[in-house]
Amino acid sequence: MKILVATEKPFAKAATDGIKKIADEAGYELVLLEKYTDVNDLYKAVTDVDALIVRSDKVTQEVINAAKNLKIVVRAGAGYDNLDLKACSGRNIVAMNTPGQNSNAVAELAIGMMIFMARNNFQPGTGSELKGKKLGIQAYGNVGKLVAPLAKSFGMEVYAFDPFVPASVMEKDGVHVASSVEELYSTCNYISLHIPATPETKESINFELLTKMPKGGCLVNTARKEVIHEADLMKALEERPDLKYITDIMPGSHAELAAKFGTRYFSTAKKMGAETAEANINAGLAAARQIVAFFTKEDTTFQLNK
Incomplete structure (x- = not known):
């Protein structure tokens, strides 16, 4: 399995390290796309991945179209209006958030x-x-x-x-x-x-x-x-x-x-609710754990597009 973490605004290093550890222990490959400024970079990066973790990054119909192997996308956070749930459902892709972490x-x-x-x-x-x-x-x-x-x-x-x-x-x-x-x-x-x-x-x-x-x-x-x-x-x-x-x-x-x-x-100049080191880490690790649980146990507890 291949997991992509696509974040225009990256996770804290502790979160990224923790996500990598969870992926490694599960035997999955982890790929990072951080601080990207061109959405085309995202389209290219999702082409062959099985799972996607994002923060406020938009997962649009175009992203879904480019992600030929995608089976699950997890928004690290509670709000999920950046996920096109209809597009995910159209491809039988499970969309999740990580409620409670922030x-x-x-x-x-x-x-x-x-x-x-x-x-x-x-x-x-x-x-x-x-x-x-x-x-x-x-x-x-x-x-x-x-x-x-x-x-x-x-x-x-x-x-x-x-x-x-x-x-x-x-x-x-x-x-x-x-x-x-x-x-x-x-x-x-x-x-x-x-x-x-x-x-x-x-x-x-x-x-x-x-x-x-x-x-x-x-x-x-x-x-x-x-x-x-x-x-x-x-x-x-x-x-x-x-x-x-x-x-x-x-x-x-x-x-x-x-x-x-x-x-x-x-x-405030931007949304501040989840802007703490603790929330950043909690949400990232939860997203990774949910992906592993999905692939190993078919766990869809936090699925949004049921």
Whole structure:
């Protein structure tokens, strides 16, 4: 078996070394394509490989067409909108992600962003504390369930809404269960978004929801930019001068938002959730292990295109 690791932005050396060790122990050949700048290099590299590991690299129909022997592709990370699942299915290629491997890094970032906004972007002036505030977690999955105890350690009262998670799971963690997304927004001073970008969730965070938040409300988005209705976000921030928004996925209207709202708005230059050495290593090793399990045990636990 031949595995290609194709990364415009390479894994940390420890991750690459670990992936190689896993491949070697399984008797597989490992090939690296790092820091490539021409997609044609990717087309050439995938021609004869059986498995592909990527980070944010796009696995398009063209990549699939070029990969004549490809049987599995694994996105090292939770989000998988860079994988053309339809194209993979058309060739009976199994597509996977590595859920949970970046979760702690994202959870810590979400808390850090709350502190940053509470303290005026670390600019002079009187800020506020997280203690005693109510945090609403929208989607109680791998990340959300890690945000909850971190927030509680700051003395926050934690609420969550997730129609796909039993209320008993959240209650066991000492989290108040919101009966609806509207209740979550109207109750909480901070909302931390952890929903995926799906046809149902895209642009679902709209003016109506945002303006339900209490005075001084702050939305924290470490999920996907597509879930935000940007025109509604702009309108909400204009009509509610107390609202705040912070994200690690730069909006299309970033320049206008930054110019209009000062310290009430902040976006990182690029997605930062998984940007820790630990998350980088965890996701890379998980991807390699999943490939070996697929070939040796026909394990498709994390298959996305079922």
